[in-house]
Amino acid sequence: MKKYALFLGCMIPQRLPSAELATHKVFNSLGLEIAEMTGYTCCPDPILARLMDRKVALSMSARNLSIAEGQGLDVVVLCNGCYETLWEANEFMKRGETSREINELLAKVGRKYNGTINVRHVVEVLHEDVGIEAIKNQVKKPLGLKLAVHHGCHLFREENGRDIWRKPKQFEELVSATGAEVVRSDVDQLCCGFPTSHVDEEFSLKHNLLPKLERYQHIGVDGIVVVCPACNVQFESGQLALRRYSAKFSIPCLHLVELLALAFGAPSKELSLEFHRSPVSQLVARIG
């Protein structure tokens, strides 16, 4: 049984525990084992925290990686932002000078990171380690839904020379494996607006979220699938916030692992989908 260290990050336990539950159900169904990362911290946040101070950001990331390395496990991440931060930190920690500098700090709290593990997005793990056929074999309830796939900006981050569409395509194929139809549109690659919401909420709502939702509504999607809790928060809280500007939407948004859990036949009640602030129950009703 393949085993991974699960990095939950900050937002999933606080805003989207249903994705935490769904991950356990999906991994269990696929014969994957999860280990907790005791004492982990924020990745830290790819936009804000990393602007604060390079040393503090890298040392916190390296400390997180050292926890998984201590268990001899690769890290699996459910969030695009956490993925980018930890993946980048892992690359930096393979460079002699940076590794020495950060390990000097880690040594002061009794830790060391040797750079022996990999950071994997849940999309990569499901697509590469499990495979589309194995996923399809687990689908008990094929989802006859029209779904918009919001990849999220950080999912496009890729090693130099590699295809930036590698993970986004894997994501789409995983959604298709549930029996859902992936509906493409010209706003797919527009940022949801979560990062800019910290600086200018109105701008992020009107110039990022609104055009996306208008397009999705026009196409008539049943829901939006994401692989990032920050995007999820923006789509859900953003729909509520847009009412201030007389823009009303009612489009469900959920994480890929939740979609897979539903397709694998997990009862929606066991997933506690009521944590969502968008009408996910609407989508569940369509699945039946």
Next chain:
Amino acid sequence: MMEEAEIVELLEKNIPDGLLSVVTPRVRKVSAEIAPDIIRKAAETLLCKGARLIIIAAVDAGLDIDLLYHFDLEGKVVVLRVKLGKEKPEIDTVADLTPTAEWAENEAAELCGVRFRDHPKPGHLVLSDKLPEGTFPLGKPFKSKLPDEIGPVAEAVITVGATAPISSLMKRRRVEAGLPPQPPASYSNESQLKEVHELIRQTNFSRQAGYDWKRKKLRGVKK
């Protein structure tokens, strides 16, 4: 004639407790950072050796006011740097020890808002007495160099090691959903959080951000 190393030794010997750091950045210069409460002892130490106060420069650094007491000691410049938190920018006067300090302290007071305790002749130096109280031309907003938008994230990351800790309502809802009240994050384990705090201290970030470890908050006025 005293050499730079002898001046360093003099400071280390006479003000061992409040001497935070001392360096010789170049020939004929010694620079020491001292705690505010030993300014008189430090000044006396130098003055007893025949030093002359050249100037006191005040610099508003956002969260603190830096006071730089420049002395000339046998042709060497000795700078005593004192950091005064802007929550209470007060320090003992040295004007009774060296008359040069009298107007220099008045200048720092009127331009940056430093209060010099027991100053023999408080009042404006060059600015009008009619200036509204609390107006300091060289004063800056009471904030760190972090952009305002980053402040709350920085505070949360330092305090609990996370951008979004678990609220008590969410703890209850998690339990109802069959999850543990908190994930195994550092904020759910005291010894782990202690380790994270130590790591952050080692990076010096908390000082730059102006984090007050006692109050568990960033210093300065929030937006």
